[in-house]
Amino acid sequence: MAKYIVKRVLRSLITMFIIITILFALLRLMPIEGYFENFDKMSETQIQVKLTSLGLMDPLPKQLLRFYNQLLHGDLGVSNVYRRGVAITEIIGEKIPVSIKLGLMSLCISLAVGLPLGILMARSTRTKYKIGDRLGTVFIVIIQAVPSAVYHILIQFAGSQTYVGKEIFGLPMLFDESNPKSYILPVLSLSIGSIAYYAMWLRRYMVDESNKDYIRLARAKGVPGGAISRRHVFRNAFVPMVQYIPNSILFTLMGSLYVESLYSIPGMGGLLVTAIKRQDNTLVQALVLIYAVISILGLLFGDILMGIVDPRISFAKKEGSR
């Protein structure tokens, strides 16, 4: 087990190294305007002086080594345009807590609602009219088929209205960190997609599992229905999902571009787009790096978790079989 994890971690580090190098190469292709606040007004010599001071006139290998070195020390550089002269770690440090806070809430809600919904739907497929399954499917299809922008706006609109002259919902339309009520709508918006996602996959895998022979055997040996669902079906249906859960968790925590701009939440979601629009090269570089790291971590945790829950995955036995 330990050997397997070490191997996966090493492999992830190699992937990370390659991504960093490619990222560095791509950024050298970006226009140099991205390093200046007021490029148009500067003279040729001023530009040269600035570039030299940033170390961008050095030979490429030297720059690359310096880039690695900075990263190793956790230094992501300094923003040039977005907030001139401020360290990028500081910018992100201010924004990430908001996204994580909302993300965590929505994560709890989507797991707490999505998983039971999936179980309910799967169990309802065995009943005569399958009402639960049908209703759930309608919900999932709507959420999957309608562009998310539509239901986000709908939630914001419906939730912030007052009805029949009374404040039934009347929730704040915009996010305000100090007002707990203003969390409700954004968290709901963030959760609703993942609720449908978890419910859909769990239902599907549970239905798959409950048609398998070993479930028939469990029934034949007299295990009560509820115990079959808990001990056999749910556990086994969860295994194929486990691999993707860390990834979806990490991305929930990183915030959603659309929801954050809709409720004007000062989170991570919109930062990358802003950085690209404003041509802030170092900020783009840092953000791309962060997202790449998150993806890799998600896959890594998924694989490790999978190995823990599924005994059929043997660790480190066959060299290079994967």
Place this chain on the structure above:
Amino acid sequence: MQSSENNVILSFQDLNVKFTLRGQTLHAIRGVSLDVLQGESIAIVGESGSGKSVFVKCTMGLLDANGYISGGSILYNGQDLTTFRTDDDWLKIRGKEIAMVFQDPMTSLNPLKTIGKQIQEAVELHQGLKGPRAKQAVMEILSDVGIDDPVRRYKQYPHEFSGGMRQRVVIAIAVACRPRILICDEPTTALDVTIQAQILELIKAMQKKYNLTTIYITHDLGVVANVADRIAVMYAGDIVEVGSCDEVFYDPKHPYTWALLSSLPQLGVKNEPLYAIQGTPPNLFHEVRGDAFAPRNPRALKIDFLERPPMFDVSPTHKARTWLLDPRAPKVEPPEHSRSLREKGVSRRV
């Protein structure tokens, strides 16, 4: 051969089972009556789709959701199983009274649970043992079914077992329920030929040790000859002939039984094609008229196409559903092949 007291343990009376499929009704079991005797082992033979599996699944409430019992009764222990509706009703029967061994051991175990836990689940449900004592019982059952090193095997997962070993585990689970009746649904079909005999021996040993009544379902006459006291031949959802093993093998009365025995590969002559029954089984979506086998029977009588034959008694233990046994019927000789089974020296141990 049979138990000294011929007590009927399980009795099917005029059982009818139907399935609804896309608005159509399929009549899978057409009025079957059969008594299973305490302590015997009876084999239900028939080709694929003849309804053997459906027939026994009725005794445990394991029919697929679109299947239902449309008539008749199944009597067990003074109760009519056809009146059971809910899972709670069935929990009194499943495992506790009747246990089942399925065809494919590769898929009938939960891949994510150790085999020890899977057997223990049955032990805890039906033997009322808990914790270490249940575990101890599992160890004993494991050695019972011929799995060495039970302490290590207890902690292993199904994928660490071979097919034959897994079938031993499945049998262990069935036995751990301490049932009175053990149903084996094609227990050796998915196994290697070399393993088949071992598994049959094991089932026989378990039957003896735990005083079980066993019902085999199979299309393999070799298996039947090996294990069965009695044989019931099933065709198109009906039992057409039932009798002791010797009676059915050496003195078959129904044309379908003749045809079935004639197609035993052991009877084939070198360089000659093996005997095969012509035609296909009837479509059970349509109502079957007369003798279901008549269209495939070269010796069919006119009445075979018109009216369903009743069960005729050949001997107190031997019955067949064919007009040939009617006193008015013309004398029809069974085909060469099946008549000479004994003369040709083909023993029951095919």
